[in-house]
């Protein structure tokens with residue numbers, strides 16, 4: 001398998017899951033501004049949506065959409081315990097977290113990063129994220145990870161998105177459970193490996 005990624009982008013989530021699951025993989029860096037891969041390929045030919053992540057499967061098929069990619073990787077390695085089996089109540093809980101992260105968090109950060117977004121809109125987005133963080137902080141009380149004591153694919157995605165907070169002037173130390181959670185995930189050896197490989201550690 002090959003993961004197309006851009007350092008620190010949402011592709012960090014499947015990158016972490018590849019490492020946590022012990023899946024052999026190759027990495028190909030993408031310049032998301034120029035839409036070129038490091039080896040010089042026009043990225044639009046890899047993903048017509050122009051976004052990372054893309055997971056290229058061994059049969060050459062390409063899978064997009066981070067929340068789906070992490071489930072694909074983890075389902076191929078059930079012994080890793082990174083995702084509960086399909087059809088179980090716990091699986092729907094993981095999917096609930098993935099969907100919340102993608103729709104309520106990930107896509108609220110995007111406009112704040114964009115230099116062309118009016119400041120008033122950025123302030124509203126920050127305030128909305130703050131309300132979500134209040135709720136997440138409550139959910140994490142007394143828990144190691146989103147699903148309890150066990151790290152899952154939902155944590156790889158939540159951690160990836162939470163890491164963006166300082167870059168948009170959100171200080172996560174206002175939410176002690178989130179702060180402790182982010183530090184806990186960051187300390188995992190495979191997460192450290194992924195961060196180092198992306199030049200982020």
Ligand SMILES: N[C@@H](CCC(=O)N[C@@H](CS)C(=O)NCC(=O)O)C(=O)O
Nearest residue numbers: 009010032050051052053065066067
């Ligand atoms: N719906 C996609 C969104 C992916 C996405 O937003 N990727 C961003 C990086 S975090 C990107 O590649 N942005 C560049 C662009 O849209 O031009 C997913 O969940 O995988």
